[in-house]
Amino acid sequence: MxxxxxxxxxxxxxxAVAATGCEDAWFTRNQIMDRAGYCFSTPLGRAMFDNSDCVGTQVRPDPYYQPVIDEILKREAQHNCRVDTGRQWLDLxxxxxxxxxxxxxxxxxxxxxxxxxxxxxxxxxxxxxxxxxxxxxxxxxxxxxxxxxxxxxxxxxxxxxxxxxxxxxxxxxxxxxxxxxxxxxxxxxxx
Known part of the structure; x- marks a missing residue:
């Protein structure tokens, strides 16, 4: 005990626990979108993902990761997640x-x-x-x-x-x- x-x-x-589960979920979900070529417009999105290889905002992630995105969205809704995308860092x-x-x-x-x-x-x-x-x-x-x-x-x-x-x-x-x-x-x- x-x-x-x-x-x-x-x-x-x-x-190590300063990062909320919401920040962790936000990063993972958006990392998948970054890999799909998403162009981020928020200060946080631009700071976390460089946009150097982005192709637009109407991108589709690899279907393999759709269950991951679905689970993250479900948990974000359950926990009423609201990540401040106006800042430029995450506590990860x-x-x-x-x-x-x-x-x-x-x-x-x-x-x-x-x-x-x-x-x-x-x-x-x-x-x-x-x-x-x-x-x-x-x-x-x-x-x-x-x-x-x-x-x-x-x-x-x-x-x-x-x-x-x-x-x-x-x-x-x-x-x-x-x-x-x-x-x-x-x-x-x-x-």
Whole structure:
């Protein structure tokens, strides 16, 4: 119970949770539209996505991602999301890693953490479909935050988009898609 209370306290004080689920959802939904060639007109859209390869405002995303967009829109409606698109930043610590993604995460309403990775150095990938391209890593002792829906797996096996921190929820280090075929090697769990 103590680790869970410590995690809650650290998360409430941490910039890692400063980003609301609404900001996370806004970024993912609009990242999909950016990849489809959408031209952003708001200050936030232009700041987050450079418009250098945009083709217009009447674009269609890859049909593969339509279920992701539908789920995000549903959650944004459920939570009455209103992101201020007049500003020029989002409080997403992992934004540079997310720009490199080929598969896009959906924020989970239930989060958890691995308090001290005990496994070998493990790569994090840009996506959960081939070709696999490493964009980050987990090293022994790292804290692993599970804050997005897992995909392609039953139980603990499968893919999860994770963010990596120094021990005791220290500084942000890395992010990406983690594949683990069974129980994750953690000193302790929270969430």
């Amino acid at each position: 103590r680790p869970l209370l410590l995690l809650l306290f650290l998360c409430l004080a941490s910039p 610590e992992d934004v540079q890693f997310r720009r490199a993604l080929s598969d896009f995460p959906i924020k989970d309403e239930f989060e958890g953490g691995c308090l001290g990775w005990t496994g070998a150095q493990t790569p994090l990938y840009a996506g959960y479909r081939e070709p696999f391209r490493a964009i980050g890593q987990i090293t022994q002792g790292d804290y692993v935050h599970f804050g997005h829906n897992a995909v392609h797996g039953a139980g603990e096996a499968g893919w999860a988009y994770v963010t990596i921190h120094q021990p005791a929820w220290g500084a942000f280090k890395s992010a990406g898609w983690l594949y683990w075929p069974g129980e994750r090697p953690c000193a302790d769990y929270a969430g």
